[in-house]
Amino acid sequence: MTLHPEPQAPALDYVGTLTVHIAEPIDVGPTPEGHRRIIPITGGTAAGPRLTGRVLAGGADFQTLHSRELTELEARYALETEDGAVISVDNAALRSGSPEAMGRLIRGEAVDPAEIYFRCAVRLRASAPAWDWVNRTLFVGTGERYPGSVLVHIFAMG
Template identity: 35%
Template sequence: MNPCKLLFTATLIFFFLSSNTLAQQEGLQPERPLVYAWLFDVTVELEPSLAIGPTGAGQREIFPIRGGSIKGPHLQAEILPGGGDWALRREDGSLLLDIRSTARTHDGNLITVTGRGYFSMTPQGMQQMQEGKPVAASEQYFRVAYTFEAGAEPYAWLNRTLAVGVGEFSPGWVKLSVYAIR
């Protein structure tokens, strides 16, 4: 690693660790704490992935959506086939997620769902996945920031909602709990 980059990285780490410790010692609290509320749980069935291969940005892999469901107190919907995750595998093995899908609500309205996020697994989780076994949530990091587009009035509130999903991947499906950031 370049000595300047190494020094810069070490300085950032030191600053982060020391400022975090000082904040704890002085009893500092954020001026604007994060407030969130559970929106819904999502289950998505996936088709086999499509490996595009190396691109200038990394290894592109598409995970087509077979279907799925959204279940929550204010939103019940079916995730329609045809969407997917146009993931980019980075040099460190993690995936940069680019998710696009369409949901049909229980009363027939359509909502587009767009997500950007990160996914990575521990070496043990990768081995379990390659063997076709379920992978424990503790063996993976799966986070997605979601935005929505809804035309129907009962769902217009989604147009002004940023949501974060905490997920779990296993071969053939993903499950996420999604929270609105208030």
């Protein structure tokens, strides 16, 4: 066995982009862990070279605002592929930026994605045999928040 002198970063393959439509936040308020919000997911689309379909209504993004600069997100929802398979999506993310940019974002205003660090670890699960590859693959992504929607660009780790 030959050891590499330096660790090799995994390759990333673009899978697709989820456009997730969202409703008005449900404000839980301050808790011991931070300020909590629940963002209902109302639908959306999936488009890309390896993932095409629609985001199903009924999921939610559970947010913890740790500070004016940092929000932790845990979104859970489902998508239906164009061949009819249903895939469960668990998306754990961190979103941070300046207090001003994050304030605009939380108020639902448009913010240039370059002003916000939005990275995620996406776990996909499926029962359909044609989609078993998602059960055995780790995914990472980048996100963009817009008024009324969130874009999640998903990459498979090679």
